[in-house]
Amino acid sequence: MNSYLKDDERIDQLYSKNISIIQSSKVFSFSLDAVLLAEFAAVSRNKTKKIVDLCAGNGAVGLFISERTNAKIYEVEIQDRLADMASRSVKLNNLEDQITVINDDLQNTTNYVKKDSVDVVTVNPPYFLNYETSEKNPNEYLAIARHEITTNLSQVVQAAGALLKMNGKFFMVHRPDRLTDILVTMREHRIEPKSLQFVRPSKGKLANMVLVSGIKDGHYNGVKILDDVIVHDGDHYSESIEMMLYGKR
Numbered sequence: 001m002n003s004y005l006k007d008d009e010r011i012d013q014l015y016s017k018n019i020s021i022i023q024s025s026k027v028f029s030f031s032l033d034a035v036l037l038a039e040f041a042a043v044s045r046n047k048t049k050k051i052v053d054l055c056a057g058n059g060a061v062g063l064f065i066s067e068r069t070n071a072k073i074y075e076v077e078i079q080d081r082l083a084d085m086a087s088r089s090v091k092l093n094n095l096e097d098q099i100t101v102i103n104d105d106l107q108n109t110t111n112y113v114k115k116d117s118v119d120v121v122t123v124n125p126p127y128f129l130n131y132e133t134s135e136k137n138p139n140e141y142l143a144i145a146r147h148e149i150t151t152n153l154s155q156v157v158q159a160a161g162a163l164l165k166m167n168g169k170f171f172m173v174h175r176p177d178r179l180t181d182i183l184v185t186m187r188e189h190r191i192e193p194k195s196l197q198f199v200r201p202s203k204g205k206l207a208n209m210v211l212v213s214g215i216k217d218g219h220y221n222g223v224k225i226l227d228d229v230i231v232h233d234g235d236h237y238s239e240s241i242e243m244m245l246y247g248k249r
Helices: 032-040 060-066 080-092 106-111 140-146 153-163 176-188 239-246
Strands: 009-014 019-024 050-054 072-076 099-102 118-123 164-174 191-200 209-216
Touching (some): 019 080, 032 209, 060 080, 060 118, 080 099, 176 209
Parallel strands (some): 050 072, 072 099
Antiparallel strands (some): 009 019, 164 209
16 A cells, blocks of 8 residues: 555545545545535436546546446546546556546546536536635645636636536535525536535534536526535534445444
8 A cells, every 4th residue: 555655645434435545645635525515416327428527636526436337437637646536546546447647637538538428417617716916835745735826717618618518517525605606606606506415514504515516508597405414413423424435433
C-alpha cells in the first residue's frame, strides 16, 4: 500500500462502499459533501453507460459511485496533484478499466468525452464567489477547490450541459445561499431543475448544503423538495449518515 503514497499522504476507507482513497491533510481530503453527492446521484447498474464527474478533486465521488454501476466514469480535475492522487486511488481499487482521470480544465472535457453523449454528470464545485476581498485559504489546493478561481458556476453548468445527452441527468452539491444562482444558471444551460434536498447539521439548524438534480431539456417546472438530510443526531451521526459512511448503524 505504501508504494501508492507520497510523504504527506494516507489511505482512508469509505467502509460502506469498500473503497480506499488516497488523502492528504496538506493537499486535499474529501468531506461529507462528496459522500452525499455520490449517494444522491441516480445511476443504474447497466442502463447508465457514461458518467462524468467534474471538479473531481481526489476522485472521491467517482470512486464511491463505481460500485453501483458498470458505467464508464470520467473524473475531470484541473489540479495536477489532485488528479494524480485520483489516478493512484483508481489503481489502488483496481478500477482502471472503469474509471479514467482527465487532468485538464473542465471546459476542455469535450476534447476527451463526446459532446451530447453522457448519461450522468456529477459535480461538487467551488462554492464561494471569488471576490477580490474574499478571504481565501492560504493553501492553494484548498483555495482553488473552495473558491471560484479556476472556474465558476456558469462554466460548470455549461460544461455539464454540453456533455449530457438529451434527458441526461445532472447532480450537484452546493450551498443554499447560492440556490437562486444555481437554478437560474441550470435553466440558462438547458438543464431543468427537478429535485432539491437540503442538508442540515442537526434538526432545527439552518441548511448548510443543498443537493440539486436536473434533466437536460427536461420539461419545465415540477421541482420536488425531498426530505431533509440530517447529519447529526445529538452527539452522533444520524442513522442515514452512519449508513452512508459505514453501511450500518
